[in-house]
Amino acid sequence: MxxxxxxxPLVKSERADWLLVFDAALRIGLFSSLDExxxxxxxxxxxxxxxxxRWKIALELYLDEQxxxxxxxxxxxxxxxxFMEELRQRRLPFMEAEPAIGEEYExxxxxxxxxxxxxxA
Numbered sequence: 496m497x498x499x500x501x502x503x504p505l506v507k508s509e510r511a512d513w514l515l516v517f518d519a520a521l522r523i524g525l526f527s528s529l530d531e532x533x534x535x536x537x538x539x540x541x542x543x544x545x546x547x548x549r550w551k552i553a554l555e556l557y558l559d560e561q562x563x564x565x566x567x568x569x570x571x572x573x574x575x576x577x578f579m580e581e582l583r584q585r586r587l588p589f590m591e592a593e594p595a596i597g598e599e600y601e602x603x604x605x606x607x608x609x610x611x612x613x614x615x616a
Contacts, residue, residue: 546572
């Protein structure tokens with residue numbers, strides 16, 4: 496029997512159990528926030544998926560221009576160069592990043608200076 500890709504909805508008691516677990520994890524200091532807990536849980540879930548499913552999810556988000564090329568590569572479990580090569584081989588479009596402007600540009604410059612020890616010009 497083939498199982499549907501969409502999981503059965505959680506019953507009320509299962510949902511309540513997960514909320515208790517999340518609350519306890521926050522109280523004992525494992526996570527700084529509920530957002531961090533969710534992000535880590537989602538990353539762990541993503542890592543256990545089959546590579547082809549990760550590719551499909553990444554490609555769906557990437558082609559809808561919802562995520563960057565770099566984030567798509569991460570979701571797919573590939574490094575940036577390999578992801579780009581996959582796009583090229585499949586004749587899929589490469590979307591160029593929009594250049595940062597204003598405060599975003601200044602913040603990127605500060606980060607580069609911090610990371611690589613560039614002298615401020």
